Amino acid sequence: MKRLLAAIGRWLAPETPAERLAAVRVLVGSFSLVYLGLRIPHIASYLSFPARQFQPVGLLAVLEHPPPGAAVLAVLALAWLATLGFTLGWRYRVSGPLAAAMLLVSFTYANSWGQIFHTENALVLSVLVLAVTRAADSASLDARGREPPPPHPRYGWPLRLLCVVVVATYFLAGIAKLRWGGPGWLGGTVLRDTIAADSLRKILLGSAHSPIAEVLLGQAWMFRALAVLTLVVELGAPLALLHRRVAAVWVLAVIAFHLGVLALMTILFPFPLSGVAFAPFFRAERVTGWAAARARRFRARRSPAGSAAP
Amino acid sequence: MQAVNRGRDHCYNRAVPLAERVRALAVSALVMAAVLWPLTWHADRDSFPLSSYPMFAHNRRSAVLTAVYAVARDARGERRYVPPEVIANREVLQARAVLDRAARGGKKGVAILCGEVAARIAAGQGGAPLSSAVEVQILRGRHDAGRYFDTGELGEEKVLGRCPVTR
Numbered sequence: 023m024k025r026l027l028a029a030i031g032r033w034l035a036p037e038t039p040a041e042r043l044a045a046v047r048v049l050v051g052s053f054s055l056v057y058l059g060l061r062i063p064h065i066a067s068y069l070s071f072p073a074r075q076f077q078p079v080g081l082l083a084v085l086e087h088p089p090p091g092a093a094v095l096a097v098l099a100l101a102w103l104a105t106l107g108f109t110l111g112w113r114y115r116v117s118g119p120l121a122a123a124m125l126l127v128s129f130t131y132a133n134s135w136g137q138i139f140h141t142e143n144a145l146v147l148s149v150l151v152l153a154v155t156r157a158a159d160s161a162s163l164d165a166r167g168r169e170p171p172p173p174h175p176r177y178g179w180p181l182r183l184l185c186v187v188v189v190a191t192y193f194l195a196g197i198a199k200l201r202w203g204g205p206g207w208l209g210g211t212v213l214r215d216t217i218a219a220d221s222l223r224k225i226l227l228g229s230a231h232s233p234i235a236e237v238l239l240g241q242a243w244m245f246r247a248l249a250v251l252t253l254v255v256e257l258g259a260p261l262a263l264l265h266r267r268v269a270a271v272w273v274l275a276v277i278a279f280h281l282g283v284l285a286l287m288t289i290l291f292p293f294p295l296s297g298v299a300f301a302p303f304f305r306a307e308r309v310t311g312w313a314a315a316r317a318r319r320f321r322a323r324r325s326p327a328g329s330a331a332p
Numbered sequence: 333m334q335a336v337n338r339g340r341d342h343c344y345n346r347a348v349p350l351a352e353r354v355r356a357l358a359v360s361a362l363v364m365a366a367v368l369w370p371l372t373w374h375a376d377r378d379s380f381p382l383s384s385y386p387m388f389a390h391n392r393r394s395a396v397l398t399a400v401y402a403v404a405r406d407a408r409g410e411r412r413y414v415p416p417e418v419i420a421n422r423e424v425l426q427a428r429a430v431l432d433r434a435a436r437g438g439k440k441g442v443a444i445l446c447g448e449v450a451a452r453i454a455a456g457q458g459g460a461p462l463s464s465a466v467e468v469q470i471l472r473g474r475h476d477a478g479r480y481f482d483t484g485e486l487g488e489e490k491v492l493g494r495c496p497v498t499r
Contacts, residue, residue: 034360035356064421064422064423067421067422068421071420072444072448075430075433079378079379079380080379080380080381080382083379126381129380129381130380130381133380134380135420135426135429135430136426136429136430136432136433137423137425137426137428137429138378138379138380138383139423139425140383140385140387142380142381143380143381143382143383146380146381147363147367147381150363150381151359151363154355154359155359174348175348176348176352176356179356179360183359183360183363183364186363186364186367187363187367190364190367190368191367191383191385194367194368194370194371194383194384194385195385195387195389197371197384198384198385198386198389199388199389201375201389202375202386202389202390202391203389203390203391204391206391206392206393207389207391212391212392213388214395215392215393215394215395215477215478216388216392218395218477218478218481219392219395219396219397219477221477221481222397222399222475222477222480222481223397223399223424223428224424225413226399226401226413226473226475227399227401227413227414227415227416227419227424227427227428227431228401228412228413228414228415228416228418229415229416229424229427236481239478239481
């Protein structure tokens with residue numbers, strides 16, 4: 023029993039280099055900075071919505087009326103600045119939780135107008151988890167001039183938890199299809215009819231629809247295969263927690279799945295498609311290390327001392 | 333010796349102060365419980381950032397689509413679908429939510445939205461394609477998507493409300 027508990031403990035909190043958790047912070051933070059920057063016009067577009075359309079969800083469900091426009095803009099500005107601090111690891115004990123809270127409020131606001139988009143759930147949950155961990159013990163402004171700490175389980179459990187969060191989003195989507203879609207979902211007809219109806223809805227709403235879907239709608243066998251593959255990817259998500267190689271296969275399958283969704287339904291899920299959502303599964307420090315080495319080489323080439331060297 | 337130490341360090345229970353262990357356990361338990369909580373929700377419940385991800389999960393029995401949408405007609409009676417940014421913002425699903433909500437509000441709800449859309453078109457939103465529009469109609473249509481993509485034919489439409497575009 024003791025051995026089993028120790029094994030579970032090792033699995034939940036494996037000894038991990040601080041650089042790995044820090045690299046995930048940098049990747050998720052950088053993505054959040056760019057994404058929030060691009061989404062600010064969209065989020066701010068709700069300021070012109072009539073108050074009657076406000077249907078708050080989550081954290082904002084306590085509100086009866088939409089918050090004042092100035093407050094929304096202030097939260098967006100603070101969210102971006104705090105996310106910058108989060109990414110750079112500057113005063114992380116404050117900037118981390120502040121970034122998580124402000125991103126949560128910003129995206130909850132954008133989902134509080136009668137339509138929940140599901141594109142930002144994993145991103146917000148990832149930032150929330152990272153914000154309460156020691157993700158700035160390395161590769162951060164806070165850690166400048168300090169020796170990198172040795173590998174430790176305290177850098178392992180947050181990554182494991184992030185993997186569980188990402189896996190859960192897909193697993194729950196698979197469960198929902200079985201619960202509410204039933205066996206019809208496996209037959210492919212539900213998927214084909216859903217895509218057909220979605221394409222027509224986009225036409226009726228004066229928007230772009232997928233020409234690929236239009237061409238493929240007649241191929242019933244293909245939707246049967248796609249439906250089965252979708253459920254395999256979603257319900258098989260927990261397998262990605264078993265081993266890094268299994269995770270690599272699963273992540274490739276998920277990215278292919280999202281590319282399929284983009285091609286057939288013109289719905290973009292930027293966080294998983296960027297690959298950043300899956301960074302906790304891998305040795306993310308290699309990516310940031312590679313980027314840092316490139317930046318150093320670039321600086322060395324540009325510096326006068328570098329160019330004067332024989 | 334190194335292997336022994338490694339084994340000890342590996343064990344979170346021995347290597348970390350109690351307060352940090354409790355924090356790690358509490359955060360992990362809370363987050364796992366939170367993300368799995370939507371499994372207990374009903375099909376029509378959703379939230380953010382926690383969700384049961386019900387999109388596209390429902391058992392659609394056919395490709396028949398019932399949808400509320402807006403069209404702009406010009407003086408010759410030709411119609412164009414009003415794009416999402418004129419109804420709500422650039423998100424198609426947001427425009428759908430706004431139209432559905434207006435339809436649920438009955439004649440009054442439709443009239444308010446119709447007036448707003450017509451005012452935006454009059455102000456130049458929607459650009460050249462809608463510049464000659466003289467009337468906005470909010471419609472509820474019931475269409476077979478499979479048939480539409482085979483033949484280009486739409487099904488039945490009902491006008492829920494109409495209003496002039498006054499420039």
